[in-house]
Amino acid sequence: MIDGMRIDGMALAGVAGFCAGPWLRAAIVRHAVPGPGARRSTCPRCAAPLGGSAVSGRSRCCGVPVGLPAASVEIVAALACGVVTAARDGPAAVLGCWVVLCGIVLVAVDAAVHRLPAPLTAATAAGAGVALLLTAGHDPAAAGRAVAAAGVAAGVLLLLRALTRGGIGGGDCALAPGLGAAAGRDGWAPLALAGVTTTVLGAVHAVAAAVLVGRARGVEVPFGPAMVGGALAVVTGAGPPG
Structure with a gap:
């Protein structure tokens, strides 16, 4: 049975994972580009500088969606961090959540362009x-x-x-x-x-x-x-x- 303190930790980890989601999406957008060392810095449609568009998930210039669907990365990160915290606590939970967050980006990039930057x-x-x-x-x-x-x-x-x-x-x-x-x-x-x-x-x-x-x-x-x-x-x- 999961005690109240564990549930609080799971909730906190879930919120942290959700808040990290936009930056994870930005990392996916920037690194999911073929070629060693390649990074995306402009909108794939209008070529405007990405800037905060990679975080928000939509180009500020032309409005085209950029990267994965809105909230998808946030939800996955929140659930994954919550699962880790249900099984771990202390430094082990910190390590697990970090690996989860990095893993989301790594899996998305490797699946898209077959490379791990x-x-x-x-x-x-x-x-x-x-x-x-x-x-x-x-x-x-x-x-x-x-x-x-x-x-x-x-x-x-x-x-x-x-x-x-x-x-x-x-x-x-x-x-x-x-x-x-x-x-x-x-x-x-x-x-x-x-x-x-x-x-x-x-x-x-x-x-x-x-x-x-x-x-x-x-x-x-x-x-x-x-x-x-x-x-x-x-x-x-x-x-x-x-």
Whole structure:
């Protein structure tokens, strides 16, 4: 049963997630552009500077919708942060909510243009680092597990990148430490579960994409959404340290 204090925390996290939504949408609009390092700075219709249009979701010049539908990102962010806070508290909740918020942007961008921009993966890792600093004072063991998990996750992705000859993107490798820290904070078993979940989600996505296009060879499937999904599955419901 969820107590009153937990419900208050869920509500607060939900409000924070909703308020962060416009800025998440802006990040999606600016980064969902093909090409390494590319960023959108003008309206796709009238070429006017985006400015606050990326936040509001509508061009101030021509009125055309910009990015995802109004309130969609806000609602997803609010619900996701509420779910994380229902399962976690303290620094673990902070870490989980940060990964959720970054994950929303990462999934949207990777699904749209098949890339994970460096500023977004760096923000995920930086937020995880701050959460670990908050954790280290009262639970150094958890902080140590998270750091070790981040290293393992990065190592595994780099190995897969080498074995697949670039089949795993550099952005996926850069994202791995932040997600690994979040998933492995509670032990090796949750980290392994995140890895298995990521693999299953990636395989399902690949099969579905192949079925939709009618062929398996040459179909490119972004791996970022599966990575984020695997980490969040653990962050929102991992058990005790493994």
